[in-house]
Amino acid sequence: MSEPAIASISPTFALQFAFAERLIAWQRRHGRHDLPWQNTRDPYRIWLSEIMLQQTQVATVIPYYAKFLARFPDVAALAAAPIDDVMASWAGLGYYSRARNLHRCAQVVVEQFGGAFPATPDALAQLPGIGRSTAAAIASFAFGARATILDGNVKRVLARVFGVDGFPGEKRVENALWALAESLMPAADASDADLSAYTQGLMDLGATLCVRGKPDCARCPFAEDCVANATGRQRELPAARPKKAVPTRRTWMLVLRDGGSVLLERRPPAGIWGGLWSLPEAADESSLAERARTLGATASLDTLAPLTHTFTHFRLDIEPRVGRLDVAATRASLDARDDDSAWVPLADIEAYGVPAPVRKLLDALQGSLL
């Protein structure tokens, strides 16, 4: 396969020199200035927002951000909190390794940095959950550093304006975009405010005008220079991820009831829903029945309607079964068993980090009992 052109530099060469200045001016006038994590240089607040915003849209993050900050107002409070409390506050937001890394990072900042985040991108990128782009964002917004981000917004903007072909998930294309982003940064003598406005402008342009579906090129400050706009290739750039078949998995879940309480189990730290609390599971019907007997359920289980949950990389068919604790089984004997299971009143589910579809299942169950 021949090597496609990474970027058509010549038509846009002049733009290289004007890009940052024009973007900063646009950001000041038309960018976003009132998001909950803006108008502060508190590294804790900026860091928290950047972690939550990884692969997650702004509208989804906003309510989680407010609740999380209210519960953990500073890095010391977060570092001192039990991991279960952190997971409970993160539940529903997804990509739960972010929450575990967030907690570990807070502890490192407190124990190794005296509670103060390091100020350089390189030092930040050493911390758990902070990669190259997030490190640059934190350093830019909190410390006015000269380091570029490269998130989905920036990839889309640069791929379109400069006509970068190829799927950005491919290393060769991503490297080209990093190099392009670096080359476009404001000059070394730029002010902190300009550097922050540049970083924010990259994201604002991608999030508000240069959107995936139907970009608003008429309002774009780069419309006259944009390769995609000039050639009508907005829908083709950036190149889409290659399609792959999505496998389906199937699991049986046990809702073991005792009055208004259900039995939850802590999931292992790695893998899907790592570190969350969920229902006892089995790989097939008879295995679940066996588990139910072991846990002290009465003989027969009720069948609920199956539900499907779609992840990025597979589809999960859930077969829920409902059982009751046998009168002969004592809940105390189960409580004493270990630290990784708990009887939880349905009204208290929010105190536990529970996967979204399990939460929905239990909320529906609680509703049917009222």
Add this chain to the structure above:
DNA sequence: GATGCGTGGGC
């Protein structure tokens, strides 16, 4: 370098 890792929005 490829894969695993959530959930919800937009079309």
Add this chain to the structure above:
DNA sequence: TGCCCAAGCAT
């Protein structure tokens, strides 16, 4: 509806 993907990182 089903498909694509979003302020990516870790292994």
